[in-house]
Amino acid sequence: MATNSPRAMVLCSHPGRLLNYSVLLNRLEFYHLSLCLNLDEVRKALAAKQRYSLFIHDDFVPGASALMSLKALSQSNAFRQFVLVGNFSAEEKSGLFQWAWTHRVPLLEVLDKPISLAQLREVTGSMVLYQSEDECPIDASVREIRDYQVPGDRHCDSALR
Structure with missing residues (x-):
């Protein structure tokens, strides 16, 4: 196992999909994973004060509450980059990137479900690693x-x- 593998956190309300993310991310050499079913689990995981290279939010639905949560997570300085996964129109994707730019949220990609290993490989390949x-x-x-x-x-x- 690589000792310098990047850390990733996945927020998804479906346990089966979380396991799928675990398999996909391990194939991409992300061996330090935090898999969370809800925002309370995200908060508990952040109590360990670890820094993550990537935060994946599955089933992201744009709205005031979700955007405020995303902004707060970004301002926590615990995450380097974000990926949002859901069912988005082209206008919604554009709007999310615009919002992220305005609010200084390092949004790496907005993906439509379901995601594949190839898509995730492309996205993680474009990450800025520290x-x-x-x-x-x-x-x-x-x-x-x-x-x-x-x-x-x-x-x-x-x-x-």
Whole structure:
């Protein structure tokens, strides 16, 4: 198992689909996964203060509440990039990208269901990966992160310079 594999969190209300995401993401070398059925489980997982490369929200339905939750997750600084999966029209996709740009939410892709391994491979292949992001604390300021260093590990410090 790769020790520097990216972390991913998946939010989906269907347990069977969560297992499918687990298989797909493992095939794409995402070995650190958090699979959540609801936002309460997302909050509990975030209590561990891990940083994630990717957040996948399956069955995303655009609306004021869902967009506010997405914005709050983005502002938590726990996720680098987001993928939304659902049934979207071309106008909805365009609107979601526009909204994300305006609210500084790093939206990587908006996909229609069902998704395939090929689609997920293409999306994850376009991700911006950060070296050693898992070792850096997520609730520290930039100054604290620059000063923080695991003994014998220069990754956190060098990743920010």
